[in-house]
Amino acid sequence: MPDLKTAVTGNTLPRHLGLFGLWLLVVNGLIGAGIFGLPGGAAKLAGEYSPLIYLFCALLILPILLCMAELASYFRGSGGPVRYGTAAFGPFIGFQAGWLYYIARLVSFAANSVLLVDSIGYFWPAAIAGFNRVLLLAAIIVSLTLINVVGSLRAMRSLALLTVIKFAVLLLLVVAGASLLGTKLLPDFNPLTVFNSPYDIGAATLLLIYAFVGFESVVVPAGEAKNPARDMPRALILGLLLVTLLYIGIQLVSVAAVTDIANSSSPLLDVAAALFGPVGAIVLMLGVVASVAANLLGAIFSTPRASFALAEDGSLPRWFGAVQPHFLTPANSILFFGVLALMLALYGSFLWLAAATVVSRLLLYSLTCAAVPVLRPKLAVSDSFVLPLGYTIPLLGLAACGWLALQVSLSSVIATALFVLLGTALYFLARRQASRN
Structure with a gap:
């Protein structure tokens, strides 16, 4: 088991990621497919106040993101939550965080x-039926897996291209929509009366908060960042700022362009069609494809680094920690992730599993906030990103996690508990195998 110094400084992967590459991981972790379907639900729950709910969600997530930015400035190795949990609370908690x-x-x-x-x-x-669906899913997941196996630079170039397409489509929708709508873009409301409105503000917040999760993916490949202490905090903060402004702009345009947006099952397609006709809907669909593909590429880049870090810590078999000698990537971890993802996509009934991701992320975020007061006295140095106001911001992050946890369903809690039990079994199995060897 590596000591604290090794966990902080250890690195076996080449450092190719600069500020721009890290920023790409942040924004693609945040912007997936959700924003293409959320404006309708947001308008239904919060009406003309819905743009304000995006801002409220950003403020809720901000202290959590800032805590992660501080912890990221302490560590130079890959693993993210695995490293933080291990350094602060021991290897068992670190494993559960990674799991x-x-x-x-x-x-x-x-x-x-x-x-x-x-x-x-x-x-x-025909793509969504029968054997064509199988072939298409296999082609997508296999190609993304191979892109990541052959090198992080190639993955970042592909991610950059998809990000440009995604942002071009979304920004075009906001800018062109604002130009066409003019003064109709700004709703006529009094923000001070929002909580006295007939809308369900709490439900709207719970819905939209999921548009702001996923930023944690950037801290996992910290071992491949050129200067994580400097660039990680900047990438996280800049990513949240840009994404929040973009979300608010999209919601303003959506509410103004389509009067019945609250009842739309494909809100942004309806907005594009209302503003620009059938061609606009087609262009926006290309943005959907690019957005989801970029989200997938970012996920398959960062997530296998978690199992790689767990293997380096001895919490998973050494096979997961192998580095491909030619491409210098954690190929085994990437391949394992790709195979599992393909199995789930093809055969698994994983909709009920998705509920567990809600509680899982809240547990991760709570762990991150709780780790700050433990690790700051041990690891903070002159060039670290240390939050102001003592431990007020970590406490705010814990409070936000607690409030959000009160909104989740019992089934989500039970599903997460089952995953924790499964992870615990795997952890002790790996320990037992390691002691025998």
């Missing part, structure tokens, strides 16, 4: 793979 992160991202990856195929089915209906 919960891994499962949440794996199920999300499988679900988004299916969503990408369904989006392609908009152009080619």
Whole structure:
């Protein structure tokens, strides 16, 4: 088991990721497919106040993100939550943090793979039926897996291209929509009366908060960052700022462009069609495909680094920690992730598993906030990103996690508990195998 110094400084992968590469991981972790379907539900629950709910969600997530930014500035090795949990609370908690992160991202990856195929089915209906669906899912997951196996630089170039397409489509919708709508874009409301409105603000917040999770994926490949102490905090903060502004702009345009947006099952497609006709809907669908593909590529880049870090710590078999000698990537961990994701996407009934990702992320975020007061006295140095106001911000992050946890269903809690038990069994099995060897 590595000591604290090794956990902080250890590294076996080449450092290719600069600020831009880390920023790409942040924004693609945040912006997946959700924003293409959320405006309708947000308008139904919060009406013209819905743009304010995005801002409220960003403020809720901000202290959690800042705590992760501080912890990221202390560590130079890959692993993210695995490293933080291990250094602060011991190897068992560190393993559980990595395990919960891994499962949440794996199920999300499988679900988004299916969503990408369904989006392609908009152009080619036969793609979502029978053997064509199997072939398309296999082609998507295998190609993303191989891109990551052959090198992080190639993965980042592909991610950059998809991000450009995604942002171009979304920004075009906001800018062109604002130009066409003019003063209609701004709703006529008094923000001070929002909580006296007939809308369900709590439910709207719970719905939209999921558009702000996923940023934690950037801290997992910290061992491949050129200067994680400097660039990680910047990437996280800049990513949240840009994404929040984009979300608010999208919601303003959506509410103004389509009067019945609250009852739409494909809100942004309806917005694009209302503003620009059928061609606009087609262009926006290309943005959906690019957005989901970028989210998938970011997930399959960062998540296998968690199992790689667990193997380096001795919490998973050494096989997961092998580095491909030619490409210098954690190929075994990437291949394992790709195989599991393909199995879930093809055969698994994983919709009930998706509920567990909610509680899993809240547990991860709580662990992150709780680790700050433990690790700051031990690891903070002159060039670290140390939060102001003492431990007020970590406490705010814990309070936000607690409030959000009160909104989740019992089934989500039970599913997460089952995953924790499974992870515990795997952990002790790996320990037993290690002691025998």
